[in-house]
Amino acid sequence: MQLVSVRVATMALSFLQELFLASSLLFLFIPLYRQFKFRSSKTNPALPTDWPVVGMLPSLIANIHDFHGYATALFAASGPGHSYEGHEFASFFDTMGGSFFNADGESWRRQRARVQHLMASPRLLAFMAGSCRDKVENGLMPALARAATARAPFDMQELLTRFAFDMTAMPVFGVDPGLLSVHMPPMDVPNAMDAVMEVGFFRHTVPISCWKLMRSLRIGPERKLAVAQPVLRRFVAEMLQKRAHENDGAHQLDIVSSYIDDPEYVGEDGEPKDFLYATIINYMFAGRDTVGTTLAWLLYNLTKHPHVVSNIRRELAPIVASRNSKSGMAVFDPDETKPLVYLSAALFESMRLHPPGPIERKAVLADDVLPSGHEVRAGDTVLISVYSMGRMERVWGEDCAEYRPERWVTEDGGTAALRHVPAHRFMPFNAGPRSCLGKDVSVAQMKSVVAAVVWNFDLEVVPGHVVEPKLSVVLQMKNGLVVTAARRGSDVADETAELCRGQQ
Ligand code: HEM
Incomplete structure:
Protein backbone atom coordinates (compact mmCIF):
# COMPACT_ATOMS: atom_id res chain seq x y z
CA MET A 1 0.00 0.00 0.00
CA GLN A 2 1.02 3.61 -0.57
CA LEU A 3 1.74 4.29 3.10
CA VAL A 4 4.29 1.51 3.24
CA SER A 5 6.11 2.42 0.07
CA VAL A 6 6.44 6.03 1.24
CA ARG A 7 7.91 4.74 4.51
CA VAL A 8 10.40 2.44 2.77
CA ALA A 9 11.52 5.32 0.56
CA THR A 10 12.19 7.54 3.58
CA MET A 11 13.82 4.88 5.72
CA ALA A 12 17.30 5.23 4.27
CA LEU A 13 17.23 8.96 4.92
CA SER A 14 15.95 8.61 8.45
CA PHE A 15 18.62 5.97 9.15
CA LEU A 16 21.32 8.51 8.25
CA GLN A 17 19.65 11.13 10.40
CA GLU A 18 19.47 8.74 13.35
CA LEU A 19 23.09 7.78 12.81
CA PHE A 20 24.00 11.43 12.92
CA LEU A 21 21.94 11.97 16.05
CA ALA A 22 23.47 8.93 17.75
CA SER A 23 27.02 9.96 16.88
CA SER A 24 26.35 13.51 18.03
CA LEU A 25 25.12 12.07 21.29
CA LEU A 26 28.32 10.07 21.73
CA PHE A 27 30.47 13.15 21.54
CA LEU A 28 28.19 15.67 23.15
CA PHE A 29 26.43 13.68 25.84
CA ILE A 30 29.48 13.41 28.08
CA PRO A 31 29.17 16.78 29.86
CA LEU A 32 25.48 16.33 30.63
CA TYR A 33 25.63 12.64 31.32
CA ARG A 34 28.29 13.05 33.95
CA GLN A 35 25.93 15.29 35.87
CA PHE A 36 23.34 12.52 36.32
CA LYS A 37 23.38 11.34 39.90
CA PHE A 38 22.24 7.85 40.75
CA ARG A 39 22.24 6.84 44.37
CA SER A 40 25.24 4.77 45.50
CA SER A 41 26.40 4.07 41.98
CA LYS A 42 29.77 3.01 43.30
CA THR A 43 28.47 0.33 45.62
CA ASN A 44 25.38 -0.96 43.80
CA PRO A 45 26.32 -3.96 41.61
CA ALA A 46 23.08 -3.60 39.65
CA LEU A 47 24.32 -0.29 38.24
CA PRO A 48 26.77 -0.02 35.34
CA THR A 49 30.39 0.76 36.13
CA ASP A 50 31.09 4.43 36.80
CA TRP A 51 34.41 4.81 34.92
CA PRO A 52 36.86 7.66 35.56
CA VAL A 53 36.41 10.60 33.15
CA VAL A 54 33.64 9.05 31.02
CA GLY A 55 31.40 7.92 33.91
CA MET A 56 28.61 5.57 32.79
CA LEU A 57 28.89 6.73 29.19
CA PRO A 58 30.06 3.36 27.77
CA SER A 59 26.96 1.64 29.08
CA LEU A 60 24.78 4.48 27.77
CA ILE A 61 26.31 4.08 24.33
CA ALA A 62 25.64 0.36 24.41
CA ASN A 63 21.99 1.05 25.28
CA ILE A 64 21.24 4.19 23.27
CA HIS A 65 18.84 2.25 21.01
CA ASP A 66 16.59 1.79 24.06
CA PHE A 67 17.13 5.04 25.95
CA HIS A 68 13.87 4.94 27.94
CA GLY A 69 14.24 1.27 28.89
CA TYR A 70 17.82 1.94 29.97
CA ALA A 71 16.76 4.88 32.16
CA THR A 72 14.04 2.70 33.71
CA ALA A 73 16.55 -0.02 34.59
CA LEU A 74 18.86 2.54 36.19
CA PHE A 75 16.08 4.06 38.26
CA ALA A 76 14.88 0.62 39.32
CA ALA A 77 18.38 -0.28 40.49
CA SER A 78 19.28 3.00 42.17
CA GLY A 79 16.13 4.69 43.41
CA PRO A 80 15.10 8.06 42.02
CA GLY A 81 17.83 9.84 40.09
CA HIS A 82 18.04 13.41 39.05
CA SER A 83 20.03 15.76 36.93
CA TYR A 84 20.64 19.39 37.60
CA GLU A 85 21.93 22.37 35.74
CA GLY A 86 20.49 25.70 34.66
CA HIS A 87 18.99 25.43 31.19
CA GLU A 88 16.69 27.84 29.43
CA PHE A 89 13.80 25.48 28.87
CA ALA A 90 11.78 27.79 26.64
CA SER A 91 14.62 28.01 24.14
CA PHE A 92 14.47 24.23 23.52
CA PHE A 93 11.08 24.71 21.90
CA ASP A 94 11.51 28.18 20.42
CA THR A 95 9.09 27.16 17.65
CA MET A 96 6.33 27.51 20.24
CA GLY A 97 7.25 31.13 21.03
CA GLY A 98 5.86 32.51 24.29
CA SER A 99 2.68 30.48 24.06
CA PHE A 100 1.18 28.35 26.85
CA PHE A 101 3.54 25.34 26.88
CA ASN A 102 6.49 27.67 26.94
CA ALA A 103 5.17 30.51 29.09
CA ASP A 104 5.56 31.22 32.78
CA GLY A 105 4.33 33.72 35.36
CA GLU A 106 1.53 36.12 34.59
CA SER A 107 1.47 35.45 30.85
CA TRP A 108 1.05 31.67 31.46
CA ARG A 109 -1.70 32.31 34.06
CA ALA A 120 -15.46 24.44 29.32
CA SER A 121 -17.54 25.78 26.43
CA PRO A 122 -20.32 23.27 25.60
CA ARG A 123 -20.41 24.57 22.02
CA LEU A 124 -16.70 23.97 21.46
CA LEU A 125 -16.88 20.56 23.13
CA ALA A 126 -19.80 19.60 20.89
CA PHE A 127 -17.83 20.82 17.87
CA MET A 128 -14.82 18.73 18.92
CA ALA A 129 -16.98 15.64 19.44
CA GLY A 130 -18.59 16.20 16.01
CA SER A 131 -15.20 16.64 14.31
CA CYS A 132 -13.95 13.43 15.91
CA ARG A 133 -16.99 11.43 14.84
CA ASP A 134 -16.83 12.86 11.34
CA LYS A 135 -13.16 11.93 10.96
CA VAL A 136 -13.73 8.41 12.27
CA GLU A 137 -16.74 7.80 10.06
CA ASN A 138 -15.55 9.47 6.87
CA GLY A 139 -11.77 9.22 7.21
CA LEU A 140 -10.45 6.47 9.43
CA MET A 141 -13.04 3.76 8.79
CA PRO A 142 -12.93 4.08 4.97
CA ALA A 143 -9.10 4.12 5.04
CA LEU A 144 -9.04 0.94 7.12
CA ALA A 145 -11.67 -0.64 4.88
CA ARG A 146 -9.53 0.13 1.82
CA ALA A 147 -6.47 -1.37 3.51
CA ALA A 148 -8.46 -4.46 4.44
CA THR A 149 -9.71 -4.89 0.88
CA ALA A 150 -6.17 -4.49 -0.47
CA ARG A 151 -4.97 -7.09 2.08
CA ALA A 152 -1.67 -5.20 2.12
CA PRO A 153 0.37 -4.16 5.18
CA PHE A 154 0.19 -0.47 6.05
CA ASP A 155 1.55 1.86 8.72
CA MET A 156 -1.15 2.34 11.33
CA GLN A 157 0.92 4.98 13.13
CA GLU A 158 0.96 7.11 9.99
CA LEU A 159 -2.77 6.68 9.52
CA LEU A 160 -3.37 7.74 13.13
CA THR A 161 -1.04 10.71 12.74
CA ARG A 162 -3.11 11.83 9.77
CA PHE A 163 -6.29 11.25 11.73
CA ALA A 164 -5.12 13.10 14.86
CA PHE A 165 -3.79 15.96 12.75
CA ASP A 166 -7.14 16.56 11.05
CA MET A 167 -9.12 16.00 14.22
CA THR A 168 -7.00 18.59 16.06
CA ALA A 169 -6.98 21.14 13.24
CA MET A 170 -10.74 21.05 12.63
CA PRO A 171 -11.78 22.67 15.94
CA VAL A 172 -8.77 25.01 15.83
CA PHE A 173 -9.50 26.46 12.36
CA GLY A 174 -13.04 25.29 11.70
CA VAL A 175 -11.66 23.84 8.45
CA ASP A 176 -10.57 20.28 7.63
CA PRO A 177 -6.97 20.15 6.31
CA GLY A 178 -7.79 16.78 4.73
CA LEU A 179 -4.60 14.92 5.57
CA LEU A 180 -6.63 11.76 6.03
CA SER A 181 -8.44 11.61 2.73
CA VAL A 182 -8.55 9.25 -0.24
CA HIS A 183 -5.56 11.02 -1.85
CA MET A 184 -3.32 10.78 1.24
CA PRO A 185 -1.45 14.08 0.62
CA PRO A 186 2.24 14.36 1.62
CA MET A 187 3.09 14.41 5.31
CA ASP A 188 5.19 17.61 5.18
CA VAL A 189 3.51 19.35 8.11
CA PRO A 190 3.40 16.36 10.52
CA ASN A 191 7.00 15.62 9.55
CA ALA A 192 7.93 19.21 10.40
CA MET A 193 6.19 18.77 13.77
CA ASP A 194 8.18 15.57 14.35
CA ALA A 195 11.38 17.47 13.60
CA VAL A 196 10.55 20.06 16.29
CA MET A 197 10.11 17.27 18.85
CA GLU A 198 13.22 15.34 17.81
CA VAL A 199 15.35 18.47 17.94
CA GLY A 200 13.74 19.33 21.31
CA PHE A 201 15.02 15.97 22.60
CA PHE A 202 18.42 16.55 21.05
CA ARG A 203 18.69 19.95 22.76
CA HIS A 204 18.03 18.26 26.12
CA THR A 205 21.06 16.05 25.63
CA VAL A 206 23.78 18.52 24.65
CA PRO A 207 25.19 21.68 26.22
CA ILE A 208 23.30 24.80 25.14
CA SER A 209 26.39 26.29 23.51
CA CYS A 210 26.68 23.20 21.25
CA TRP A 211 23.20 23.29 19.80
CA LYS A 212 23.26 27.08 19.52
CA LEU A 213 26.46 26.80 17.49
CA MET A 214 24.91 24.09 15.33
CA ARG A 215 21.84 26.30 14.89
CA SER A 216 23.88 29.25 13.69
CA LEU A 217 25.80 26.97 11.31
CA ARG A 218 22.57 25.20 10.28
CA ILE A 219 24.09 21.76 10.65
CA GLY A 220 22.89 18.39 11.97
CA PRO A 221 19.47 18.22 13.60
CA GLU A 222 19.38 22.04 13.74
CA ARG A 223 19.27 22.14 9.95
CA LYS A 224 16.21 19.91 10.05
CA LEU A 225 14.53 22.35 12.43
CA ALA A 226 15.43 25.37 10.28
CA VAL A 227 13.62 23.66 7.40
CA ALA A 228 10.66 22.64 9.57
CA GLN A 229 9.82 26.02 11.07
CA PRO A 230 8.75 27.80 7.85
CA VAL A 231 6.70 24.72 6.88
CA LEU A 232 4.66 25.07 10.08
CA ARG A 233 4.24 28.80 9.66
CA ARG A 234 3.12 28.39 6.05
CA PHE A 235 0.58 25.76 7.10
CA VAL A 236 -0.93 28.07 9.73
CA ALA A 237 -1.04 30.98 7.27
CA GLU A 238 -2.76 28.83 4.62
CA MET A 239 -5.28 27.45 7.08
CA LEU A 240 -6.11 30.96 8.34
CA GLN A 241 -6.71 32.04 4.76
CA LYS A 242 -8.81 28.99 4.03
CA ARG A 243 -10.77 29.62 7.18
CA ALA A 244 -11.51 33.23 6.20
CA HIS A 245 -12.38 32.19 2.64
CA GLU A 246 -14.54 29.14 3.36
CA ASN A 247 -16.46 30.76 6.14
CA ASP A 248 -16.63 34.19 4.55
CA GLY A 249 -15.50 35.78 7.83
CA ALA A 250 -18.73 34.81 9.55
CA HIS A 251 -18.82 34.16 13.28
CA GLN A 252 -17.68 30.65 14.05
CA LEU A 253 -17.24 28.20 16.84
CA ASP A 254 -13.59 27.42 16.26
CA ILE A 255 -10.70 28.12 18.63
CA VAL A 256 -9.12 30.78 16.40
CA SER A 257 -12.31 32.87 16.73
CA SER A 258 -11.62 33.49 20.37
CA TYR A 259 -8.21 35.02 19.59
CA ILE A 260 -8.88 36.88 16.39
CA ASP A 261 -10.24 40.08 17.97
CA ASP A 262 -7.51 40.34 20.57
CA PRO A 263 -4.84 42.98 19.79
CA GLU A 264 -2.25 40.81 21.55
CA TYR A 265 -2.73 38.23 18.77
CA VAL A 266 -3.80 40.22 15.69
CA GLY A 267 -2.45 43.61 14.57
CA GLU A 268 -4.56 46.66 13.74
CA ASP A 269 -4.01 45.85 10.07
CA GLY A 270 -5.75 42.50 10.62
CA GLU A 271 -2.49 40.58 10.18
CA PRO A 272 -1.90 37.69 12.62
CA LYS A 273 1.00 38.37 14.99
CA ASP A 274 3.75 35.87 15.80
CA PHE A 275 1.99 35.20 19.07
CA LEU A 276 -1.10 33.90 17.24
CA TYR A 277 1.07 31.64 15.07
CA ALA A 278 2.81 30.30 18.19
CA THR A 279 -0.48 29.75 20.00
CA ILE A 280 -1.99 27.83 17.09
CA ILE A 281 1.14 25.71 16.76
CA ASN A 282 0.88 24.96 20.50
CA LEU A 299 -3.71 -0.51 19.27
CA TYR A 300 -0.30 -2.16 19.42
CA ASN A 301 -0.95 -3.38 22.97
CA LEU A 302 -4.35 -4.67 21.89
CA THR A 303 -2.86 -6.71 19.05
CA LYS A 304 -0.69 -8.43 21.67
CA HIS A 305 -3.61 -9.10 24.05
CA PRO A 306 -6.61 -10.53 22.19
CA HIS A 307 -8.55 -11.20 25.41
CA VAL A 308 -8.54 -7.43 26.09
CA VAL A 309 -10.03 -6.89 22.62
CA SER A 310 -12.78 -9.43 23.44
CA ASN A 311 -13.53 -7.65 26.72
CA ILE A 312 -13.81 -4.29 24.95
CA ARG A 313 -16.14 -5.79 22.35
CA ARG A 314 -18.25 -7.23 25.16
CA GLU A 315 -18.60 -3.71 26.59
CA LEU A 316 -19.54 -2.26 23.21
CA ALA A 317 -22.05 -4.97 22.29
CA PRO A 318 -25.07 -3.50 24.15
CA ILE A 319 -24.55 -0.12 22.45
CA VAL A 320 -24.56 -1.74 19.01
CA ALA A 321 -27.45 -4.05 19.94
CA SER A 322 -29.61 -1.08 20.96
CA ARG A 323 -29.35 0.47 17.49
CA ASN A 324 -32.00 0.06 14.85
CA SER A 325 -29.60 -0.49 12.01
CA LYS A 326 -26.91 -3.13 12.43
CA SER A 327 -25.61 -2.95 8.89
CA GLY A 328 -22.50 -1.01 7.87
CA MET A 329 -19.69 -0.04 10.18
CA ALA A 330 -20.50 0.97 13.74
CA VAL A 331 -19.06 4.24 15.01
CA PHE A 332 -19.47 5.58 18.52
CA ASP A 333 -20.05 9.03 19.96
CA PRO A 334 -17.72 10.05 22.77
CA ASP A 335 -20.82 10.29 25.00
CA GLU A 336 -21.64 6.64 24.34
CA THR A 337 -18.19 5.33 25.21
CA LYS A 338 -17.67 7.66 28.19
CA PRO A 339 -19.20 5.27 30.78
CA LEU A 340 -17.27 2.21 29.55
CA VAL A 341 -14.95 1.25 32.41
CA TYR A 342 -12.93 -1.53 30.79
CA LEU A 343 -12.24 0.59 27.71
CA SER A 344 -10.87 3.36 29.96
CA ALA A 345 -8.78 0.77 31.80
CA ALA A 346 -7.30 -0.51 28.52
CA ARG A 361 11.01 18.73 32.72
CA LYS A 362 10.61 21.44 35.32
CA ALA A 363 12.81 24.30 36.54
CA VAL A 364 13.21 25.01 40.26
CA LEU A 365 12.09 28.48 41.40
CA ALA A 366 13.39 28.38 44.97
CA ASP A 367 15.69 26.14 47.01
CA ASP A 368 13.78 23.14 48.33
CA VAL A 369 13.99 19.47 49.32
CA LEU A 370 11.99 17.00 47.22
CA PRO A 371 9.91 14.25 48.89
CA SER A 372 12.63 11.83 47.68
CA GLY A 373 15.15 13.66 49.87
CA HIS A 374 16.99 15.32 46.96
CA GLU A 375 17.98 18.89 47.55
CA VAL A 376 17.31 21.27 44.69
CA ARG A 377 18.40 24.84 44.22
CA ALA A 378 16.78 27.76 42.42
CA GLY A 379 17.63 27.51 38.72
CA ASP A 380 18.10 23.72 38.80
CA THR A 381 16.23 21.56 36.35
CA VAL A 382 14.36 18.46 37.43
CA LEU A 383 13.83 15.72 34.85
CA ILE A 384 11.05 13.24 35.53
CA SER A 385 10.95 10.07 33.46
CA VAL A 386 7.20 9.48 33.15
CA TYR A 387 8.07 6.38 31.12
CA SER A 388 10.12 4.90 33.97
CA MET A 389 7.55 5.83 36.61
CA GLY A 390 4.96 3.73 34.79
CA ARG A 391 7.28 0.72 35.05
CA MET A 392 8.36 0.97 38.68
CA GLU A 393 7.73 -2.13 40.74
CA ARG A 394 7.39 -0.13 43.91
CA VAL A 395 4.63 1.97 42.32
CA TRP A 396 2.76 -0.66 40.25
CA GLY A 397 3.68 -3.98 41.83
CA GLU A 398 5.53 -7.06 40.65
CA ASP A 399 3.63 -7.31 37.37
CA CYS A 400 4.51 -3.69 36.47
CA ALA A 401 5.91 -4.73 33.07
CA GLU A 402 2.69 -6.50 32.04
CA TYR A 403 -0.13 -4.88 30.06
CA ARG A 404 -3.05 -5.70 32.37
CA PRO A 405 -6.08 -3.33 32.21
CA GLU A 406 -7.67 -5.26 35.07
CA ARG A 407 -5.39 -3.42 37.51
CA TRP A 408 -7.47 -0.30 36.84
CA VAL A 409 -10.85 -1.91 37.53
CA THR A 410 -12.40 -2.02 40.97
CA GLU A 411 -15.85 -2.72 42.43
CA ASP A 412 -18.18 0.02 43.56
CA GLY A 413 -21.44 -1.23 45.08
CA GLY A 414 -21.36 -4.40 42.97
CA THR A 415 -20.58 -2.66 39.66
CA ALA A 416 -17.25 -2.26 37.96
CA ALA A 417 -15.64 1.16 38.44
CA LEU A 418 -12.39 2.75 37.39
CA ARG A 419 -9.81 2.71 40.18
CA HIS A 420 -8.67 6.20 41.17
CA VAL A 421 -4.94 6.65 40.73
CA PRO A 422 -3.59 10.06 41.83
CA ALA A 423 -1.92 12.16 39.15
CA GLN A 445 -12.33 11.05 21.93
CA MET A 446 -9.66 8.35 22.06
CA LYS A 447 -12.14 5.89 23.58
CA SER A 448 -14.61 6.46 20.76
CA VAL A 449 -11.87 6.06 18.13
CA VAL A 450 -10.56 2.79 19.54
CA ALA A 451 -14.10 1.50 19.97
CA ALA A 452 -14.78 1.96 16.25
CA VAL A 453 -11.48 0.37 15.18
CA VAL A 454 -11.84 -2.60 17.51
CA TRP A 455 -15.49 -3.19 16.70
CA ASN A 456 -15.08 -3.16 12.93
CA PHE A 457 -11.60 -4.57 12.34
CA ASP A 458 -9.11 -7.21 13.41
CA LEU A 459 -5.56 -5.88 13.33
CA GLU A 460 -2.38 -7.91 13.24
CA VAL A 461 1.21 -6.66 13.44
CA VAL A 462 3.17 -7.90 10.44
CA PRO A 463 5.46 -10.75 11.61
CA GLY A 464 9.03 -9.59 12.09
CA HIS A 465 8.10 -5.90 12.32
CA VAL A 466 10.04 -4.31 15.18
CA VAL A 467 8.11 -1.83 17.32
CA GLU A 468 10.32 0.46 19.39
CA PRO A 469 10.29 4.11 20.51
CA LYS A 470 12.34 6.69 18.67
CA LEU A 471 14.55 9.27 20.35
CA SER A 472 12.18 12.18 20.71
CA VAL A 473 10.26 14.02 23.40
CA VAL A 474 7.20 12.26 21.94
CA LEU A 475 7.14 8.48 22.24
CA GLN A 476 6.44 7.75 18.60
CA MET A 477 7.38 4.40 17.11
CA LYS A 478 10.66 4.55 15.25
CA ASN A 479 9.63 2.12 12.50
CA GLY A 480 5.92 2.87 12.59
CA LEU A 481 3.28 0.25 13.33
CA VAL A 482 3.00 -1.94 10.27
CA VAL A 483 -0.14 -4.06 10.42
CA THR A 484 -2.71 -5.82 8.30
CA ALA A 485 -6.40 -5.17 8.83
CA ALA A 486 -9.32 -7.53 8.28
CA ARG A 487 -12.91 -6.31 8.25
CA ARG A 488 -14.95 -8.18 10.82
CA GLY A 489 -17.50 -10.17 8.88
CA SER A 490 -21.26 -10.20 8.57
CA ASP A 491 -21.38 -12.57 11.52
CA VAL A 492 -20.67 -9.56 13.78
CA ALA A 493 -24.43 -9.10 14.31
CA ASP A 494 -24.81 -12.67 15.57
CA GLU A 495 -21.72 -12.28 17.68
CA THR A 496 -23.17 -9.09 19.17
CA ALA A 497 -26.30 -10.95 20.25
CA GLU A 498 -24.05 -13.66 21.70
CA LEU A 499 -21.92 -11.12 23.59
CA CYS A 500 -25.04 -9.43 24.99
CA ARG A 501 -26.48 -12.78 26.09
CA GLY A 502 -23.15 -13.51 27.81
CA GLN A 503 -23.57 -10.36 29.89
CA GLN A 504 -27.04 -11.18 31.19
C1 HEM B 1 -3.42 11.86 24.90
C2 HEM B 1 -3.74 13.11 25.05
C3 HEM B 1 -2.97 14.12 25.85
C4 HEM B 1 -1.93 13.94 26.73
C5 HEM B 1 -1.27 12.64 27.16
C6 HEM B 1 -1.55 15.25 27.21
C7 HEM B 1 -0.51 15.48 28.10
C8 HEM B 1 -0.17 16.72 28.57
C9 HEM B 1 0.97 16.99 29.42
C10 HEM B 1 1.97 15.96 29.94
C11 HEM B 1 0.99 18.32 29.68
C12 HEM B 1 2.02 19.10 30.53
C13 HEM B 1 3.04 19.74 29.67
C14 HEM B 1 4.10 20.41 30.52
O1 HEM B 1 3.88 21.49 31.08
O2 HEM B 1 5.17 19.86 30.65
C15 HEM B 1 -0.13 18.90 28.99
C16 HEM B 1 -0.45 20.23 29.02
C17 HEM B 1 -1.48 20.77 28.30
N1 HEM B 1 -2.38 20.11 27.51
FE1 HEM B 1 -2.44 18.13 27.14
N2 HEM B 1 -2.34 16.19 26.60
C18 HEM B 1 -3.22 15.54 25.77
C19 HEM B 1 -4.17 16.12 24.96
C20 HEM B 1 -4.49 17.44 24.95
C21 HEM B 1 -5.49 18.03 24.11
C22 HEM B 1 -6.36 17.32 23.08
C23 HEM B 1 -5.51 19.34 24.41
C24 HEM B 1 -6.44 20.35 23.80
C25 HEM B 1 -6.25 21.35 23.22
C26 HEM B 1 -4.52 19.59 25.46
C27 HEM B 1 -4.23 20.79 26.03
C28 HEM B 1 -3.22 21.04 26.93
C29 HEM B 1 -2.85 22.36 27.40
C30 HEM B 1 -3.52 23.66 27.03
C31 HEM B 1 -1.76 22.19 28.25
C32 HEM B 1 -0.94 23.29 28.93
C33 HEM B 1 -1.21 23.40 30.39
C34 HEM B 1 -0.32 24.44 31.02
O3 HEM B 1 0.86 24.59 30.69
O4 HEM B 1 -0.84 25.13 31.89
N3 HEM B 1 -3.92 18.41 25.75
N4 HEM B 1 -0.81 17.92 28.32
Missing part, protein backbone atom coordinates in the same frame (compact mmCIF):
# COMPACT_ATOMS: atom_id res chain seq x y z
CA ARG A 110 -3.68 34.42 31.61
CA GLN A 111 -3.21 31.96 28.74
CA ARG A 112 -4.12 28.95 30.87
CA ALA A 113 -7.28 30.70 32.13
CA ARG A 114 -8.26 31.36 28.55
CA VAL A 115 -7.76 27.76 27.39
CA GLN A 116 -9.62 26.56 30.49
CA HIS A 117 -12.53 28.82 29.61
CA LEU A 118 -12.55 27.50 26.04
CA MET A 119 -12.39 23.85 27.14
CA TYR A 283 -2.69 23.72 20.03
CA MET A 284 -1.60 21.53 17.14
CA PHE A 285 1.14 19.95 19.26
CA ALA A 286 -1.17 19.58 22.26
CA GLY A 287 -3.67 17.51 20.31
CA ARG A 288 -1.92 15.78 17.42
CA ASP A 289 1.23 14.35 18.95
CA THR A 290 -0.36 13.17 22.14
CA VAL A 291 -3.52 11.63 20.72
CA GLY A 292 -1.91 10.03 17.64
CA THR A 293 0.91 8.49 19.68
CA THR A 294 -1.38 7.22 22.45
CA LEU A 295 -3.71 5.58 19.94
CA ALA A 296 -0.86 3.85 18.10
CA TRP A 297 0.53 2.30 21.32
CA LEU A 298 -2.93 1.32 22.51
CA LEU A 347 -6.44 3.08 27.51
CA PHE A 348 -4.87 4.13 30.83
CA GLU A 349 -2.93 0.89 31.10
CA SER A 350 -1.43 1.56 27.68
CA MET A 351 -0.56 5.14 28.67
CA ARG A 352 1.08 3.85 31.85
CA LEU A 353 3.52 1.76 29.80
CA HIS A 354 3.71 4.11 26.82
CA PRO A 355 3.11 7.74 27.89
CA PRO A 356 3.17 9.95 24.77
CA GLY A 357 5.35 12.45 26.66
CA PRO A 358 7.99 10.19 28.23
CA ILE A 359 9.93 12.99 29.93
CA GLU A 360 8.65 15.86 32.03
CA HIS A 424 1.45 12.11 40.93
CA ARG A 425 1.56 8.30 40.42
CA PHE A 426 0.15 8.29 36.91
CA MET A 427 1.70 11.25 35.16
CA PRO A 428 1.02 11.06 31.40
CA PHE A 429 -1.25 14.12 31.76
CA ASN A 430 1.16 15.77 34.21
CA ALA A 431 0.22 16.69 37.78
CA GLY A 432 -0.27 19.94 39.67
CA PRO A 433 -0.91 23.43 38.35
CA ARG A 434 0.36 22.62 34.84
CA SER A 435 -1.71 19.52 34.34
CA CYS A 436 -3.26 18.91 30.94
CA LEU A 437 -6.37 20.93 30.10
CA GLY A 438 -7.39 18.57 27.31
CA LYS A 439 -7.45 15.37 29.36
CA ASP A 440 -11.20 14.81 29.58
CA VAL A 441 -11.91 15.71 25.99
CA SER A 442 -9.05 13.65 24.60
CA VAL A 443 -9.84 10.59 26.73
CA ALA A 444 -13.45 10.71 25.54
